[in-house]
Amino acid sequence: MSTGEGLSVDDGVRTLLLLMPRLVGRAKRTPPPEPLRSLDLAPRHLSLLAYLLFDGPLTVNELAARLEVAPTTVSLMVGELSRKDVVERREDETDRRRTIVSVAPANREAVHAWLARGAQAWRTVLEPLTAEQRRLVVDTLRAYEREVAGEG
Template identity: 65%
Template sequence: MTADELAARLEVAPTTASLVVGDLSGKAILDRYEDPSDRRRRIVAIAPDQHDAIAAWLAPGAAAWRRVLTSLAPAQRRLIVDTLRAYEAAVAEEREH
């Protein structure tokens, strides 16, 4: 997906996603390549040789989030998401100073 699509899916600011993609691309964790159907678009993907390591790293956290969030009411889940988004915005503000 593109960096903008990734930002929307993760519910973070496009600038945040773009910075993270740039950092991870520089470390050869993500690949960015031209979209064959639209040469103006850049696709972001996990580097093939990083898939197993990333899956092993993320799996325990993803399972824990799923278990914890499933037990909450929708309003409680929304509160957590809103809090994390506010945190992200505050971190972005701190980086600007």
């Protein structure tokens, strides 16, 4: 089917039901780079590390809001990653009750390498689209996630 043809809802559903497991499987099979391989990192760590890499240091609460999980969940993940020297934690100088999290400099290149292929693939497919088309793709994927989770 060419990209210029229309697509019925049923054809779209069929195509996506076959495509989504392949996409998820491929993402899960993307191994961390060698420096991170022995650390037993999981896909859930990838999202947290992506925010830190793309957005810079963030507080635990900011990470929790972006990941849409409880701050205690992020605290546990940050603790785990901190013990493995993947991330660094430090007190916020302006509010010592807050913890600032960043990718440890020693692992920044390895984390970037882990994310690079997926980021480049998304850049390649999103770049030719208009801003409105990109928004539609992102909004559609978010809506699908909500529906699958029963939150729609």
